[in-house]
Amino acid sequence: MKVFITGGTTGIGLELARQYLADGHVVGVCGRDLTKLPQELKDKLKSYQLSVTDKKSLDEAISDFGRDGLDIVIANAGRSVGVKEKMADWSKAYDVMDTNVYGVMYAFESALKIMTSQKSGHLVAISSVAGFVGLAGAASYSASKAAVTTFCESISLDYKSDNINVTCICPGFIDTPLTKQNNHPMPFLMSASKGAALIRAAIERKKLRYIFPWQMNFLMMFLRILPRKVYYFIMSNQTLNFTKS
Template sequence: MKQMHYGTALVTGASSGLGRGLALWLARRGTRVFAAARRQEHLDALAQEARAAGATLEPVKMDVAQADATVERIRQLDADCGGLDLVVANAGVGGATPGKQFPWEFTKQMIDINVTGAVATLGAVLPQMVERGRGHLVGISSLAAFRGLPTRAAYSASKIFLSSFMESLRVDLRGSGVRVTCIYPGWVKSEITAKNTFPMPFLMETEEAVERMGNAILRGEPVYAFPWQMTRFMKLLHALPNPLFDALMSRRR
């Protein structure tokens, strides 16, 4: 499959983890990358690393939880650069939201970032992309979207929402010239997973995960899930009858 090239790209959640890696990966391939996140000092360090590699990466301080401000900022970037070719909604948070001690404040924060923030990011310049007849929207979901996991009600639900949102967009935008990709990573080393105290099967190095994601985006894959071992396992869980799934997950919890 022929790989695409992008003149401009926006990547959110670029101060660490997959977002940081993907922003640098794209910049090193000649894309002018707008790297967006809340932590300015992390973005400045990323821009310096990109410059050392002869790449163009511009820091953009942005909090996607502030949805209206996010839409306004992205529209301004789109106008200033002559049109964004690629928008990657990567910013997200994870963590436990157990039903018996349901933490409302954390749940709201997760929804504001993972759901509302992602939609604001992807939808900000979608009409402009359709008008131009080109563009690529990428949403970073999770294998946790394949089934509601114990103690992860808010996280699984937020990723299920994003997956369904991307699927509907993919159907709606067929023939418009605007591509849609949904990516489902498994366990990847990051600031988020470093806090986990439970086993993480097939935990992947960030660099390998970024390479896989970047190539899937350039190929224009509509859906890409990895690693294959965890993907197969989650698909099996998805196919289980509810009583069997509930019993299995209760023991896992």
């Protein structure tokens, strides 16, 4: 299989790349800084240095990688604001939306050019449980992931007749360079290798949406169905902070 992963230089994306390679697949990754790639993987991967916010560069990379076919595109690249605060820095918030939402859309648009003509393919986005509710201190991150999750649901309906599968992955806390900076409790934290293995299994099963771990799924679904006044009361007095995933 040919698998292209955005944001494959660290964390979940890198672990997915490592596992797909180990199983003998052809893997392409992109990231803004390819020097982060582990030395032992550099020769095995096809890598592209670019930002997913640069539509033209991403399109050229996916077209190049998918020249003779493309099976899976995983739109994984993402960022968060990283602090629990009001929307003090609006430029960071725009950047989060740009990377997390447009980065996924650009990747899907480019992949679909190939997949619709070959009448097969699988689009995957790494969203987050943070998109199920509006988390305090994470307005842009929560909103960006809500957009990705809903976008995936629509796209899965739109491209069903083209034999294209869509999977939206909504992880809880995964131990990556991103979450290593967190100084708050991270309930049900999971290793990146275990997270990637679960994500791959969900892709293989062609799940429409995969939320994990189950405890986080349960918690977020509970928060989502609460009357909003009750949610507001609980979260205004929260001790847990989910904002940095």
